[in-house]
């Protein structure tokens with residue numbers, strides 16, 4: 001067992017592979033409907049807005065805004081480093097398009113709702129976790 | 138008023154507590170016998186069984202007993218039975234039973250929720266904690282767990298923080314829910330704590346996941362709670378006053394997701410709207426409210442979702458605690474709630490609502506003629522609520 005707490009990673013499948021592997025080339029990939037332009041998350045085979053099958057992987061800017069957050073102080077397992085920030089961020093591309101993530105590169109107590117952030121990836125085995133760090137507004 | 142044709146005919150509950158020396162099935166049978174006696178029914182009358190969440194071998198403390206096991210243990214003969222996790226939160230089992238009676242499939246449905254969480258870990262958290270080799274997550278929780286957002290506490294804390302941000306809600310408001318629950322629990326023989334709790338005690342607690350501290354989280358327990366539903370046509374044969382299910386909220390019009398929704402709103406608002414859309418009663422008619430407090434913040438959410446106050450106004454509504462106390466204008470979580478009377482997981486709120494409506498709450502009985510009660514359960518994308526009336 002590792003000295004550090006290990007994150008629980010996702011099982012990679014055909015629908016989520018682009019999301020969890022995108023960070024290999026430093027890009028955040030989501031699915032987008034080619035008919036109506038709607039961004040889908042979580043990924044799926046059909047556009048939930050217009051029911052088109054024409055959904056494909058596209059790259060987003062990686063820019064987002066902190067919408068909600070918590071600072072976790074509880075140690076959930078041996079080796080877990082606390083405190084850390086869990087946040088829901090809204091991606092710049094579409095209202096309501098959100099990810100749960102960690103905010104890194106800043107004192108946890110300094111993270112605020114409305115803070116502009118950008119994606120930064122942390123590789124763990126075959127998964128590239130999209131984390132977010134502060135960016136200039 | 139709406140007359141649904143379905144009543145709560147009997148309620149029952151096992152002992153409640155940490156590490157009880159009684160198996161999950163033993164607790165369940167205790168609660169069944171209690172409820173049958175309360176209703177004046179025998180097991181031969183029961184022709185339907187409904188359970189939340191069903192037997193969950195992957196989470197044995199969370200879902201130790203399902204419908205099949207109980208049917209077999211008591212050799213019940215049913216026309217309809219069902220267990221499941223998806224639906225109107227924990228009250229899905231009662232809402233499903235209600236629907237089965239309305240559809241004419243059953244006449245007396247035994248609904249139950251058994252937990253053994255006072256004897257062991259709640260759920261997947263333990264898997265995350267105790268594993269010796271690295272595990273992976275499949276399905277909907279892949280969007281939270283990889284970010285060490287492991288527990289419902291951490292999924293809901295951002296909702297609370299956003300509520301603070303938008304509406305000026307403060308820790309004192311969460312604390313008012315915890316303090317109210319403890320005060321009521323001290324009048325309830327079935328409670329998890331014996332020590333009084335002040336707001337200062339609450340505020341002195343450190344954060345686990347801001348703005349939540351330990352006192353914002355309910356107390357895992359061992360318990361089984363049974364609610365027997367009957368066709369109103371059978372009400373004349375019953376031992377106790379039948380409690381009418383006047384209305385139900387089971388709606389989900391927002392996305393079933395922890396993070397793809399407009400926080401701090403959650404499914405409770407959908408269920409609450411449906412409940413009032415189906416009755417002539419108004420929030421102001423309610424005499425007691427039993428509102429889910431798996432986390433203190435959820436009670437604030439339900440107060441808003443059920444229209445007891447405006448959206449964003451729940452903090453001010455509970456401030457100081459007088460309004461929600463036993464002698465207040467809206468007595469809330471009169472048995473102590475899950476925070477102080479144990480995580481009976483949704484069913485305890487229905488049990489307590491019926492207790493108050495029948496006027497048999499003993500030391501904690503609200504001193505007024507309680508005719509209308511609301512019971513609500515769930516948080517995040519799960520929500521269910523009942524409006525219960527004594528005619």
Ligand SMILES: [Zn+2]
Pocket residue numbers: 033034035036037038047048049050051052
């Ligand atoms: Zn589309």
